[in-house]
Amino acid sequence: MLPPGTAEVPDNRDPVKSNSPIQLPKFAVLALLALLALSGGVRAHAQFATRVLHYHPGTNNTTVYTNPPVILGEPSRVTPGEWGGPVTPFYPAYLPSQLLSITGGGSLTLEFDPPIRNLPGNRFGFDFLIFGGTGFMVTNDLDADWNYIGIPTTDGSLFGVEPLTGRVQVSTNGVDFITLDPKRIPGLGDVFPTEGTGDFHRPVDHAFNPTRFAGMTLEQVQKAYDSAGGGVGFDLDWAQDASGNPIPLASVSVVRLEIDSGEVELDAFTLVATEAPAPEIRLDPQTREVEVTGQPHWTYTLEASANLVTWTPIGEAVPGTGTPLRLADARTGILAGQFYRVVATPDFRR
Ligand SMILES: [Ca+2]
């Protein structure tokens, strides 16, 4: 049985097999996409806030979290230092090198390049995510060495969150700002705690009210996240004018957070990767061409392997168009015994 998303070229001496294209089941491609997300296949260009345009910590901000550049880049995956370790919903980031604080009267304006896009394939409609420094409260008692007794379990409540008022605004030019409907925003501080092994471009299902995590162990929380990395989602469809009329927005390049009261500690802002329908792929063993119907905003790379362990990209990543593409293995001297897969990568620039 082949691993998902792979197809073996039959031995060319077998005329029956070699003349019939191999149709991969759709679930195989889905599984491949999931594998991609888990293995960090998202390429490392700017899918996060790229520049701080303005930061005011707020009046009477006495926290140590006031170094603006720490909001740029991806959310924390690991907390460094003696008391550090992997960032999980039970062990959130807490260092001044990770988090930025805003209190009442403060604001933060960030630029995104590439811009945030309001694409129909964005999961749950969310177009960008904000990650914070909150964590799930663990209710286990501690032993004499400050270790939890039993398997750590949360009651589903968040710590490090206080009542917060303010607004989220977006802009295409950094001058004119549009406010996102405050009634749609789930609470600026109520972010799902960060899971450092998760996909920071995949929103958590917001049908999961945080209290739904009551009674869960860390392993159960991670499973409920369904490969997502946490954070709270925002939808450009929430943009509205002063009278509450919706303003259609295809993309924005600036986000501004204004806090009126309370205090929030934020880790990062990320773009949501749009989700493409599972592409159909076919392998023509005679010509060593794989036909894939890719989608816009994704690129597709053919990879080959002789052992299903080491995979080599064959050729360049090709942008999806919604119509069939042919990706060919033009290498010479390599005959039977090759496995192929197509790796899909979200393309934030197209
Ligand atoms: Ca949207």
Ligand SMILES: [Ca+2]
């Ligand atoms: Ca950070």
